Amino acid sequence: MSAALPVRDPIRVSWERSHASQVDVDRPAPKYFDRIDRETTLMRAARPVIDALSSELTNEPVCIILTDAKGVVLDRRGGDPSLLRRLDSVDLAPGFRYAESEVGTNGIGTALEVGGPILIHGPEHYNDKLRMFSCAGAPITHPVTGGLLGVLDITTQARNSNSILLSFAKLAARRIHERVVEEANALDHALLSDYYAACRHSGGPVLALGDEVFMMNAYAQARFDAVDQAALIDRTRDARGGTKPLVILTDLPSGTTARLAYRPTFLGDTLAGGVIQIKEQRPPARSQQPARAPLVPGTTGSSxxxxxxxxxxxxxxxxxxxxxxxxxxxxxxxxxxxxxxxxxxxxxxxxxxxxxxxxxxxxxxxxxxxxxxxxxxxxxxxxxxxxxxxxxxxxxxxxxxxxxxxxxxxxxxxxxxxxxxxxxxxxxxxxxxxxxPLRHHLEDIPALVRSLLAKAGVSGLTFSTTTMNQLMRLPWAGNITHLRAALTAVAKRRRSGVVELADLPPECRATTRRQLTPIEALERDAIVDALSMYDGDKQAAAAALGMSRATIYRKIRDYGIVT
Structure with missing residues (x-):
């Protein structure tokens, strides 16, 4: 990297991140992913926008590139044959991930890191092979959550670099964002219509759930107390995202057995969410507490x-x-x-x-x-x-x-x-x-923790209230076996005293409910470890990981990391 040339601050910081990530300066080495989901919200919204733009750029020395929030190229359009051959030579093609940590400073990865639009001129690329290009990347965000959906990138050969590239990229990203808004509104309207219909016809408790929507009718709020409502909400996670009707029987804390009948809502071929009608199979006795099972040695749980x-x-x-x-x-x-x-x-x-x-x-x-x-x-x-x-x-x-x-x-x-x-x-x-599953009786976790530690021969550990509350917020995908493994990891580091949040394994300090990929899990653990090392100082942790402050704040929110 030539130190004699003046460098803009965002580029200098990006080079520092690239160096910390040990990016090869001679040849980019993006990872390849052979499975690309073509029916995401982003792809549906972007397709007509990119179709229209690319039709105007046929055989022009400009290429339109769409990536997901991880920098994986989803679509590549336009461009003359010479430009496309050059892009292929550096694997800037569908399926390859152009994250800054893998290929260095570039319009896609750097836009994701800074969380905003950026233009990278040819010499500003960290990798020598990429200096033949200039590229402008503009992030696309979700209208409800504000989370990153992906990047719209405009790439051309370096000799054609122009500030208009960035304006063009931002305009295209804004059009895609508007279409995401339109689809979200249409999906929400379809779900709301089914929800109101179910409320009218059932005359009983009804729930509705979408990607960013959860509704509970007044009958459900009046019929179930706060504890039962929390249990119902937790149980709906098993239905969320389902494309087929589903019936779930669940026992609520009050003693009621509830039948949850889920029916998906579609807008065309797109899943908008689903509506759940609830029927009580066995109402609880009003005059006495539900009968409790006798104490059975070898079992733990009073829920x-x-x-x-x-x-x-x-x-x-x-x-x-x-x-x-x-x-x-x-x-x-x-x-x-x-x-x-x-x-x-x-x-x-x-x-x-x-x-x-x-x-x-x-x-x-x-x-x-x-x-x-x-x-x-x-x-x-x-x-x-x-x-x-x-x-x-x-x-x-x-x-x-x-x-x-x-x-x-x-x-x-x-x-x-x-x-x-x-x-x-x-x-x-x-x-x-x-x-x-354990997530359906989280109130048993304190007793399970004591029992599992006792069985493992660990007698000197207690858990702070904050730590125990954190354990009771986790989804525990592996159930009691998962909890046992987490406690074993704690006991390896501490065998007496009070267990605080910092003593938990990294995965236990994040509360995301979705299933993480192996790469995401490694990234989450690295962030948790860095935050622990620097006593929660996000700026220091970001610097140690080669991230921007905006990126680490976004990832802390996405992974539900407790700081």
Whole structure:
């Protein structure tokens, strides 16, 4: 980089970020992503704008480039053959990511970093190969959230550089933004129309949810108290974004069992959101508190949801009713089955078999366990196929016929999506109990934390109120297993005293509810670690990471990082 030439401050800072990111100064090396979603809000809004502009620029030495919020090129239009060949030579093409951290100073990545429009003249590029171009990038933001959707970039050869490029890019970005507004208004109108129709026809509680919209009618607000409302809102996350009708049964803290019937709303082929009608399956008794399940050693949880599922299993076990426990991985299906069965039948041996471990020997092992007088749990029954499935079916039929162990109790565990399971196997199990994910009984987390630490032999740790509240705000995608892993990470760093926010793993200091990509998760963790290192000083953390202050503030908000 030539130090003799005067450099604008934004460019100098961008070079410093590029240097800190160890960008190759000789050749750009953008990463390639082979999957591009063509039906995003940004793509739908940008397509007609880019169509119109590119039709006017055919064979002109100017190229229109659209990227997403990560700098991945989504579309490239216009440009004469010579310019397109040059762009291909540096991989400035659909699928490649032109983030500043990968290719250095450029109109796309630098616009994303500074959070505003910028023109990069040829010599201002950090990478030598990019100095043959001049490019102007203008960010496109969401009209409701203000979040970045992407960048509209205008690129030409350096000898054609002109300040009009930036005006052109800003004008195109503004047109796309306006179309995003129009679509958002149209989608919201479609959702609102379905919501009002449902309110008129149902006469009961109704919810509506879109990307940026959540509505609850007056009947729902009057019928459910604040705690039940919070549980309902949390349960709707399982329906959000769904394109097919869905029915969800959920137990609310009050003891009511609610039936949530979700129906999606479309505007043409575009999902606008969905409307949920709620019916109460079993209203709570008004004169007394809901009955509580007895304390079962080996289980932890006093919430109404957890008490209800425990009671269901107790009832089935006391009747020696064979059952299926389904639920998300890590929700505690096997632990709950074991604890409840041992509580009901403490003198009987309980065997657990897993198709992934026993393989073809599972039917023979199941028969041997049952003949020896054991009860039986088969984990991950969705993995049973072929001869193993037929062999197990024969064993279970022998139990039913009284040929072997006629008094045996058998249970299966299945994942929450109830993966394919043969009808002939399902016929043996008249009862299915859904074990709720941890996010549906977050009030049990304090007790779970104490229990999991005790089981791990950690006795000297307590959690501050702020830290515990943070744990109770997290989605816990891996459920109780996920919580156990987080506590193990805490215990590796601290074995006594009070656990504060800074002691939690990075993922536990962010509250984003969407599923992060591996790259996003690494970025989130790096930001959390930098903030911890500099005692929450965002400017110092941004400098250490090679980010602008605007970028780190945006990412803190996007990832829900607690500072």
């Amino acid at each position: 109404a949801v957890w008490q209800h599922v425990t009671q269901e299993m107790l009832d089935a076990c006391r009747r020696s009713e064979w059952l299926i426990a389904d639920g998300e991985p890590g929700a505690g299906k096997l632990s709950l089955l074991r604890a409840v069965r041992r509580h009901v039948s403490p003198d009987r041996r309980l065997a657990v078999l897993d198709p992934a471990v026993t393989g073809d020997d599972l039917p023979a092992e199941a028969r041997a366990e049952l003949e020896s007088g054991s009860d039986l749990i088969i984990r991950r029954a969705n993995l049973l196929t072929g001869e193993v499935l037929y062999g197990l079916t024969d064993v279970l039929q022998s139990v039913r016929d009284g040929a072997i162990a006629g008094d045996a109790w058998v249970a299966l565990t299945l994942p929450a999506d109830r993966s394919e399971i043969a009808d002939q196997l399902l016929a043996f199990f008249p009862r299915t109990v859904e074990v709720p």
